[in-house]
Amino acid sequence: MDFSRYDRVRPLLWNGDSLRVLDQRVLPHRQEYLDCRDHAQVVEAIKTLAVRGAPAIGIAGAYGVVLAARAVSAADGAEALARIATPLQELEHARPTAVNLAWAVRRMAAALRAAGVDWRRVVEAEAVAIQAEDLAANHAMGRMGADCLPTGARVLTHCNTGSLATAGFGTALGVIRAGVAMGRIAEVYASETRPWLQGSRLTVWELLQDGIEATLIVDSASAYLMQTGRLDAVIVGADRICANGDVANKIGTYAHALAAKAHGLKVMVVAPSTTVDMATAQGADIEIEQRSATELTHIAGVEVGARAAKVYNPVFDVTPADCIDFLVTEKGVIERPDRAKMTACFGAVSSP
Numbered sequence: 352m353d354f355s356r357y358d359r360v361r362p363l364l365w366n367g368d369s370l371r372v373l374d375q376r377v378l379p380h381r382q383e384y385l386d387c388r389d390h391a392q393v394v395e396a397i398k399t400l401a402v403r404g405a406p407a408i409g410i411a412g413a414y415g416v417v418l419a420a421r422a423v424s425a426a427d428g429a430e431a432l433a434r435i436a437t438p439l440q441e442l443e444h445a446r447p448t449a450v451n452l453a454w455a456v457r458r459m460a461a462a463l464r465a466a467g468v469d470w471r472r473v474v475e476a477e478a479v480a481i482q483a484e485d486l487a488a489n490h491a492m493g494r495m496g497a498d499c500l501p502t503g504a505r506v507l508t509h510c511n512t513g514s515l516a517t518a519g520f521g522t523a524l525g526v527i528r529a530g531v532a533m534g535r536i537a538e539v540y541a542s543e544t545r546p547w548l549q550g551s552r553l554t555v556w557e558l559l560q561d562g563i564e565a566t567l568i569v570d571s572a573s574a575y576l577m578q579t580g581r582l583d584a585v586i587v588g589a590d591r592i593c594a595n596g597d598v599a600n601k602i603g604t605y606a607h608a609l610a611a612k613a614h615g616l617k618v619m620v621v622a623p624s625t626t627v628d629m630a631t632a633q634g635a636d637i638e639i640e641q642r643s644a645t646e647l648t649h650i651a652g653v654e655v656g657a658r659a660a661k662v663y664n665p666v667f668d669v670t671p672a673d674c675i676d677f678l679v680t681e682k683g684v685i686e687r688p689d690r691a692k693m694t695a696c697f698g699a700v701s702s703p
């Protein structure tokens with residue numbers, strides 16, 4: 352099936368000299384681009400969420416390595432790698448929770464280490480390959496995930512897992528795009544995803560570009576929709592999937608999953624294998640990113656609540672594997688993921 356009509360938004364464009372980033376901080380009301388010409392600008396774009404979404408920050412990190420390598424002189428890749436140790440650290444640690452960033456930086460470092468005199472070409476080709484592989488994975492996951500849904504499914508998605516969060520098409524939103532195209536999905540609900548509003552600002556905007564109608568809800572309304580029979584499934588992305596099947600994802604995911612479990616709805620997690628981290632045993636071992644208080648106390652720069660004495664702003668949570676019915680990656684669908692099934696599919700410990 353041709354999904355090209357759903358494949359028009361591209362958050363990251365490499366033009367051979369710089370990385371052009373669609374600035375997600377100002378969407379949907381403005382479409383502005385940042386031109387990242389060195390690795391420090393890529394680090395800043397990731398830290399400020401100008402580019403966000405687990406696969407997308409991995410891809411941006413990969414091009415950040417290209418920009419860092421191009422700034423040094425070296426006879427071969429190993430020498431170039433030795434000269435960019437600090438930029439690699441800065442890129443890898445720009446955000447802690449999504450494993451895709453560390454995975455991409457380490458894959459780029461491995462490619463550079465093995466490269467000879469043509470290391471400049473090799474390192475750029477590796478980043479281009481990472482981006483292309485992600486897009487292909489999203490198309491494959493879209494079909495596989497949609498095939499798991501009943502015809503006429505009414506689904507809820509959380510945060511933004513679309514083209515803006517990936518190389519294109521999306522993970523969970525890719526399943527929704529495919530499900531709509533295949534006639535499996537009848538209705539889409541998007542939770543606004545406080546505090547950064549990835550749902551109301553990005554997911555609703557993306558679906559509007561496709562002509563797919565979404566119904567926006569506040570995050571805390573999901574249990575009520577389930578209780579009143581309005582939903583059949585929850586479809587979300589992931590930032591890190593552990594060896595036992597636990598999933599770190601946007602804050603609020605766990606609450607949706609608990610409500611779904613209580614009401615007998617299906618929970619589907621959709622993520623490329625670059626989000627799987629077999630070296631992390633369980634969800635409790637994942638570093639959960641805390642972000643600034645102003646991301647919670649302000650909207651579009653306007654202070655919206657009373658000035659709180661303290662603010663706690665974790666931006667991810669962990670959904671245990673026993674709340675998940677379908678784990679969809681490009682390697683296939685795992686029903687009711689557990690350690691044994693994860694190991695059978697991904698091996699004992701993932702490569703860097």
Ligand SMILES: CSC[C@H]1O[C@H](OP(=O)(O)O)[C@H](O)[C@@H]1O
Nearest residue numbers: 403404405512516588589600601
């Ligand atoms: C396919 S995107 C995966 C994941 O990334 C998002 O987090 P953020 O917007 O903070 O980068 C969210 O958790 C998505 O589900």
